[in-house]
Amino acid sequence: MQEEPKLALVPVEPVPRKKKGRAKAEFIYHSDFDKPDMEDVIMSQVPGDDAPVERGKAPKGTAVELRHLWDEPLLTREQEQHLFRQYNFLRYKIARFPSFDKNAVAPTDPNAPVSAELQEDLRLKAEYEWLLARSDAVRNRLIQANLRLVIGPARAQLAWYVGQGVISSDDTSAIWDLISDGNQHLMRAVDGFNFARGNKFSTYAIWALNKNFQRLDRKKRIRGTVDSDRVAETVPDSRDDGRADRQADRAKILVEKLLDKLGDPRDRKILRSRFLEGKTLKEVGELCGGITRERVRQLEARALGELQEICEQGGVGVFSSDELFLSLS
Numbered sequence: 001m002q003e004e005p006k007l008a009l010v011p012v013e014p015v016p017r018k019k020k021g022r023a024k025a026e027f028i029y030h031s032d033f034d035k036p037d038m039e040d041v042i043m044s045q046v047p048g049d050d051a052p053v054e055r056g057k058a059p060k061g062t063a064v065e066l067r068h069l070w071d072e073p074l075l076t077r078e079q080e081q082h083l084f085r086q087y088n089f090l091r092y093k094i095a096r097f098p099s100f101d102k103n104a105v106a107p108t109d110p111n112a113p114v115s116a117e118l119q120e121d122l123r124l125k126a127e128y129e130w131l132l133a134r135s136d137a138v139r140n141r142l143i144q145a146n147l148r149l150v151i152g153p154a155r156a157q158l159a160w161y162v163g164q165g166v167i168s169s170d171d172t173s174a175i176w177d178l179i180s181d182g183n184q185h186l187m188r189a190v191d192g193f194n195f196a197r198g199n200k201f202s203t204y205a206i207w208a209l210n211k212n213f214q215r216l217d218r219k220k221r222i223r224g225t226v227d228s229d230r231v232a233e234t235v236p237d238s239r240d241d242g243r244a245d246r247q248a249d250r251a252k253i254l255v256e257k258l259l260d261k262l263g264d265p266r267d268r269k270i271l272r273s274r275f276l277e278g279k280t281l282k283e284v285g286e287l288c289g290g291i292t293r294e295r296v297r298q299l300e301a302r303a304l305g306e307l308q309e310i311c312e313q314g315g316v317g318v319f320s321s322d323e324l325f326l327s328l329s
Contacts, residue, residue, distance in 0.1 A: 027091035028084075030196050042089045047078050056148075069148040077200065083142055084195035090135040097131070100124035142190050142201075149205050150182035152307060157213040160275045178213070185212040200305070207301030258307065267303035274300060 032038040056070040075083065104121035107114060158175050161167040167174050189208040193201055256276075259268045266288060273279040273287060281293035288296070 026191070027088045027095060028192075028194055028196065029092065030085060030088065032085070033089055033092045039089075042086055046082050046086075048076060049079075066151060069151070072144045072147070075142075075145045080142075080201055081195055081198070083138055084193060084201070087135060087138040087142065087190075088195065090131055090138065094128070094131050094135065097128055098124065100128070102128075139187075139190060143187055146186060146190075146201060146205060147183065149202055150179055150186055150209060153206060153209040153213060153304060154178040154182050156271075156275050156304075156307075157216075160278065163276060164278060181212065181216070182209050185209055203301055203305045206304040207297060210300060210304060211297070262303060262306060264303070267299060267306070270296060270299050271303050271307075 032042065053073050055073055058067040058070040062070075101121040102125060104118060104125055106118075106122055154175060158167070158178055161174070162169050185208055186205055189201075189205045192208075193204050195201075256272070259271055262268050262271070269288065270284055273284045279287070281296045285291045285293055285296050288299075291299075
């Protein structure tokens with residue numbers, strides 16, 4: 001039986017060489033990295049890159065500032081696995097790279113003698129810079145191809161904030177703060193994704209985004225460091241005319257319509273309890289027959305991934321609704 005690839009975030013210490021240091025790097029380890037005959041396979045062209053590019057279409061009602069996210073073609077599962085393996089292999093190479101003098105500079109005089117040590121430092125410097133540039137390029141491609149994943153969880157979180165009265169429905173900058181924060185955590189998700197398990201990155205990323213937004217509930221308002229329990233006291237009361245209440249009610253109705261698109265009743269119950277009722281993982285677990293908090297997280301991530309696919313296919317009205325998206329974004 002083939003040995004299962006080991007998983008670790010491995011900070012590799014530098015090998016001393018005349019006190020010339022190098023930075024540490026972290027990577028998701030795979031047993032293929034230690035096989036010399038696999039390097040050409042790992043670093044080969046991404047499968048399907050030579051095929052015609054089919055760009056996606058943003059759902060109806062998407063803000064102009066966000067439509068470009070659908071210009072980046074989605075990655076197939078094979079492409080995703082290839083890129084994640086390549087990205088972590090490059091980080092693996094960087095982490096194990098021998099130390100050298102990063103300040104080494106070739107003499108301006110082409111006829112000047114160059115020592116063997118300087119030649120070696122210049123060679124290593126060029127190779128190291130190539131690894132860094134290639135690693136950044138692969139990482140950026142993974143990020144750009146998945147930025148649209150942030151939109152769905154950010155909208156759902158905003159609808160929950162509005163429904164709870166934590167944020168005024170007139171706060172047009174709130175969605176952008178959530179998206180900005182979500183983008184940062186998407187980047188971290190790219191760095192921490194265990195590609196060796198064969199799962200889709202979107203499932204892991206949406207789970208990570210949702211976990212981050214839950215953390216925001218506990219620690220701060222979207223902009224600032226005010227505890228969420230005190231936010232309601234700081235938000236101006238604009239509900240005298242009933243406008244905010246009506247918008248919050250409309251947002252809830254539209255989110256309910258979205259949840260109805262899910263096939264599994266338990267998935268609907270979990271997302272409704274988490275996003276519309278603000279229940280904790282423990283409370284939701286008890287509602288679902290005593291399942292563990294970790295199981296609730298898994299089911300929540302799966303359900304959010306299904307909703308994201310529904311929205312990307314344009315098969316639901318809630319995220320294509322001008323009333324919800326334009327009023328809350």
